[in-house]
Amino acid sequence: MLIRNIxxxxxxxxxxxxxxxxxxxxxxxxxxxxxxxxxxxxGVGFQPKLIIFWWSGRVTAVDAVGRATHVLGxxxxxxxxxWANAGRSADALGTSETSRRTTNLAxxxxxxxxxxxxxxxxxxxxxTDGFRIIIDNQFASAFRIHYLxxxxxxxxxxxxxxxxxxxxxxxxxxxGVGFQPxxxxFSSPMxxxxxEVAGTDGQTxxxxxxxxxxxxxxxxxxxxxDALGTSxxxxxxxxxxALSGMSSTSSMSRRYDFVSMDADGFTINxxxxxxxxxxxxxxxxxxxxxxxxTTQTDTTTDIAESGLGFQPSAIMFFSAGRAESTxxxxxxxEMITIGAGTGTTERGVQAIRDEDNVATxxxxxxxxxxxxxxxxxxxxxxxxxxxxxxxxxxxxAIMDDADPSGMxxxxxxxxxxxxxxxxxxxxxxNPLGF
Numbered sequence: 012m013l014i015r016n017i018x019x020x021x022x023x024x025x026x027x028x029x030x031x032x033x034x035x036x037x038x039x040x041x042x043x044x045x046x047x048x049x050x051x052x053x054g055v056g057f058q059p060k061l062i063i064f065w066w067s068g069r070v071t072a073v074d075a076v077g078r079a080t081h082v083l084g085x086x087x088x089x090x091x092x093x094w095a096n097a098g099r100s101a102d103a104l105g106t107s108e109t110s111r112r113t114t115n116l117a118x119x120x121x122x123x124x125x126x127x128x129x130x131x132x133x134x135x136x137x138x139t140d141g142f143r144i145i146i147d148n149q150f151a152s153a154f155r156i157h158y159l160x161x162x163x164x165x166x167x168x169x170x171x172x173x174x175x176x177x178x179x180x181x182x183x184x185x186x187g188v189g190f191q192p193x194x195x196x197f198s199s200p201m202x203x204x205x206x207e208v209a210g211t212d213g214q215t216x217x218x219x220x221x222x223x224x225x226x227x228x229x230x231x232x233x234x235x236x237d238a239l240g241t242s243x244x245x246x247x248x249x250x251x252x253a254l255s256g257m258s259s260t261s262s263m264s265r266r267y268d269f270v271s272m273d274a275d276g277f278t279i280n281x282x283x284x285x286x287x288x289x290x291x292x293x294x295x296x297x298x299x300x301x302x303x304x305t306t307q308t309d310t311t312t313d314i315a316e317s318g319l320g321f322q323p324s325a326i327m328f329f330s331a332g333r334a335e336s337t338x339x340x341x342x343x344x345e346m347i348t349i350g351a352g353t354g355t356t357e358r359g360v361q362a363i364r365d366e367d368n369v370a371t372x373x374x375x376x377x378x379x380x381x382x383x384x385x386x387x388x389x390x391x392x393x394x395x396x397x398x399x400x401x402x403x404x405x406x407x408a409i410m411d412d413a414d415p416s417g418m419x420x421x422x423x424x425x426x427x428x429x430x431x432x433x434x435x436x437x438x439x440x441n442p443l444g445f
Contacts, residue, residue, distance in 0.1 A: 029429055031163040032297050034055035034325035036351045038359055039379070040153040041071065041119060041132060048146040050132075052158075057139040059160040060169040061292055062142060063087045063196065063327070064119055065097075065349045066156045067361040070377040076377035078102050078390045081363040082154070082216050083347060085198045086118035087292040090137040092171040093118040094290040096189060098215030099126075100235045100244075100345075100365050100375035109237040111200040111216045115173050117147060119156055126213075156377060156383050157359045159325055159351045161294070165427060168192065168295035176267075176286050180321035183210045185291070186276040188383045194423065195269075195277055196221045197230075197254040199289040213237025217347050219329065220254040221423040222269035222277075224259075227301040228253040229421035231329045233345040234260060244367040245341040246331035248419055250303050252338075253279060254289065260367070263339050283339070297324070298428050303335075305417040306384065306396055307410045311397065314408040321426040322403050327351040328422045332364070332386040332393070336421040343367035350383035352398045386414055394418065401430070 023063035035055045042050040068082035069075060084097035094115045099122050101108040110126035117131035131272035135143040142160070161169070168190035215235045218261030222228035232255045233397060236245040245260035251268070259310040262283045270278040277293070298321040304314050345365040352358030359380050364387035365372035374386045379395065386394035394414030399407040406424070 014170065014319040030165065032165040032324050032427055033162040034353050035160045036157070036246045036325065036353050036357045036359055038155055038157045039151050040072065041156050042146055043150050043153050044146055045149050046146055049135055049143055051138070051141065051143045051147070053138070053141040055079070055160050057162040059137050059142055059162045060141050060166050061087065061089055061171070061294060062158050062160045063292065064156055065160045066119065066154050066363055067363050067376045067378065069155050069156060069361060069376055070153050071324050071378060074379050074388065075382070076375065076392050077372065079307060079376045081374050082121055082378045084120060085219060085349070087290070088118045088134040089169045089171040090134060090260040094171060094173055095120045096198050096290065097122050098217045099124065100201060100215055100372070100374050102372055104372045105240065105370065106238055107235065107239045107242050107372050109213050109215050109235045111214060113200045113290070119144070121123045121150060121154065130415055138264050140337065144434050157351070157361060159327060161325065161425065166296040170293045172293070173288060176276050176281065176284065176290055178284065178291050179409050180284055182270055182278050184273065184276060185279045185321065188293050190278040190295050191274050192272050192277055194221070194294045194299035194425070196292045196423065197289060199254065199256065199287060201373050213238070215345065216256060217345070218254060218256045220252065221301050222253040223299045225269050225271065228269045229301055229303065230255045231331055231347065232256050232341070233347045235345045236260065240370065242365070242367055242369050242372050244345040244365045245343055246333065246345050247336045248333065248421070249336050249338060250421060252282065256284065256287065257341050259316045259342055260343070263312070263341060266339065294425070297425050298426050299423065299425055301421065301423045303419055303421045304396060304408065306414040308413050308416060310410045310413050315405070316407070317402065319405040319424060321428040323401055323406055323424040323426040325351060325353045325373065326406060326422050326424040328383045329351060330384055330386070330418055330420040332418055346387065348385050350385070352383045354401050355398055358398055359368065362387055363388070379430040382411060383408070384420055386418060396420070
């Protein structure tokens, strides 16, 4: 018995010591220095292997919400490759003014009303305690940028890439990742051209998704259309596809499901297709999941997500501020919320809402540093969700501000499973038979 207990303790110590997964959620104000200015972000605690960025055009370092033109964007880098997508919609205009842009030459950008690059920043280096960016095109405003950084030896593969979807329907394989992914995050403005660097026309294209398998995937899409006397905006959130986009606010034109993780990439199914450029970030090594939850209409009911099979190190949250869409059916108002957290003290969210069917555009943006989900009404917060606890087999969330009705949120989580055999029953259940 003594030897068995000693061996168990050795296994426990070894499994704890060998675990190496770093996750950090943070934010910074982008430098407004001239081109070639570098900006170091430190305090991450490890050297990142992958960083995902998101922004809305907000510049404050404190919670804020209100009417404002949005520049909603996402970017990613593995330290060598990078990409960025951004959509813009102007507030308080009698004629809508929207645009979008995609690039694989930067990871953060601002765009003008025609989709031209107004400012851009690139990755300069991954550092032992963070990362360094370099300004390619000077920013007029110090956008507050949120990021999720991931690193550590447990991540055995991290790659950021771009591919052009060809015409047709059915399976389409992406190669060149360099390993077999276990998780893929997708982002695209759904530009109707197939250039990897493009200024695109008058429509926002705030589209993203994630997948770990053909049964665990989800998508979020939003769009607002340009040069209209009455605004025309919509969103779509669905847990049965990996990426989607719309050509009008009443019709989806692009829907892609997930098929498989492959030895050098992955395969998607072109359910409904109009050839577009698509960006992705692929990871392997730790445990991953893609799941959904429903927000609450009170501030007391726990939102418990269990059965993940691991304790999350970080979770990203996405929502359109509505119940789950019917497949292939967008609904009125563009609403996008992107948030992330590693626990109860490190989280952040940015969100936009673009009202449908109004004569003068009504665009709202919000930033929160103590929440992971923000639902918006015109000019105000309509619901807020925070992380209450990170649990051994999942996490628990709670509403800080009650939602008017239950809204669908999808999330992806990364973490490490419990060490083999180290169950609460201890050595009795260990498979080595000590």
